[in-house]
Amino acid sequence: MQALSHAFLLVYAGLFPIVNPVGSAPFFLRLTRRVSASKRHALSGRVALDSFVLLLASLFVGSHVLDFFGITLPIVRIGGGVVVAALGWKMLNDEESDGRRGEKLTQDAPAEPDAFYPLTMPLTVGPGSISVAITLGSQRPPLPTMTDYALIGGGAVAGIIAITATVYVCYRFADRVVNWLGTSGTNVVMRLSAFILLCIGIQIAWGGIAVLTGLPAP
Secondary structure, X not given: OXXXXXXXXXXXXXXXXXXXXXXXXXXXXXXXXXXXXXXXXXXXXXXXXXXXXXXXXXXXXXXHHHHHOOOOHHHHHHHHHHHHHHHHHHHHHOOOHHHHHHHHHHXXXXXXXXXXXXXXXXXXXXXXXXXXXXXXXXXXXXOOOHHHHHHHHHHHHXXXXXXXXXXXXXXXXXXXXXXXXXXXXXXXXXXXXXXXXXXHHHHHHHXXXXXXXXXXXX
């Protein structure tokens, strides 16, 4: 159960700052402002489902694609950890990145936007989210039994389900989320999440360095 809960928390905490359902809710609301409330609710469900498929594929297949090109898992961990830490650092210090992304998407929003583009990709699951999922998927410690692998995999899938459920709730009730949190509340949530992402990136990178150098893993 400890392995399951660890995998769940690692996946959820690693993806939450990048997927950023709280920060993306205002832009989802703006992109769907021309459709009815029932249509917006249906779109939120489609976005959550599409996001689940994209993240699940990146988590479980992405590292194998890199293996096909001869890139070893320790290198993937180091490179991916650096990327994740850099994203966390940028989000921790950049006050306008999310706004620029949302404004760019909403400038020429169609009357009835498609659930996959731009609502799922790149608004919800972009290149950053996919790279984080691939990096997390490369975190496969040697385990003695298939049961342990099943627990790790189950925890990771549960983490993705939880993050996409958060996306659905934030988009489904986007108007209420925006009114409840306000600008300052959203900023606090994202700053804390960015710091956690920074720490996760360092942890992942150190795991790869430990494998290559023989140092003890943290």
